[in-house]
Amino acid sequence: MLADARGHFADHCAICHGNDGSGNTTIGRNLYPKAPDMRLDDTQRLTDGELYYIIQDGIRMTGMPAWGKEGDENDEDSWKLVHLIRHLHELTPAQLKDMEGMNPKSPAEIEEERRDQEFLRGGAEPAAPDTTKPTAPHHKH
Ligand code: HEC
Structure with a gap:
């Protein structure tokens, strides 16, 4: 049951609360009110029912x-x-x-992993798209 919950928490909650529940993430720290350290008394004092309804209904x-x-x-x-x-x-x-392996990945991370995989399979590492040069439109006269 806990293994199941760890996957769910990593996927849906950790972006704000951190995998360890500390709230020590970029988003968690900068929300107002910020994400609390759920390992501490303030959270642990809540009843199971209270925690359940907070998860179900959110906090307005x-x-x-x-x-x-x-x-x-x-x-x-x-x-x-x-x-x-x-x-x-x-x-x-x-x-x-x-x-960590179950935390959501950004599109950039997914792309990086894909390129690493391709490289490991023996393919040449494709160059990252050069975003500094705008692709000049080709005018036909
Ligand atoms: C987008 C950010 C965000 C996500 C995602 C998120 N939370 Fe929260 N959560 C918060 C913030 C901010 C608070 C504190 C709100 C407050 O102070 O009233 C909070 C509070 C809580 C609390 C109450 C803690 C307390 O001491 O009052 C619980 C329990 C909780 N979250 C569980 C979860 C669970 C479980 C998930 C995933 C299913 C989750 N949260 C996902 C931002 C988030």
Whole structure:
């Protein structure tokens, strides 16, 4: 159940909350209010039900989106995330590393990986597109 939740958290929550729940990410730090360190008392004091409804409904007027599916009163994924929030403090370095692999990738990272793969397969490393030179339109007279 926790492994499942780690994947889900890495994919949907970590961009703001960090894989470790610290909130120490570029977006998490710069939101106002910022993403809290969920390993600390302020979050851990909330009941399971409170955490569940925050995940389902989000927090109005903040960066915290609602994740509940319309009409789903007992969303298993959200309960798993509650379970993970209780266990954030004991994530191991190996688990955090594993979560990094499940974090969403930017288009630039996907392209870089694709080119690395191509290179490893023995192809010549294609030059990155030169964005400094505008491609001159070719005029026909
Ligand atoms: C776009 C950024 C963003 C994403 C993505 C996000 N959160 Fe949040 N979250 C926040 C912010 C900001 C707060 C603090 C809001 C506040 O202070 O009222 C917050 C608060 C929370 C809280 C309440 C903590 C507390 O102590 O009050 C929980 C629980 C939570 N998020 C869980 C999640 C989960 C689980 C996910 C993924 C399914 C998620 N969040 C995705 C930004 C985000």
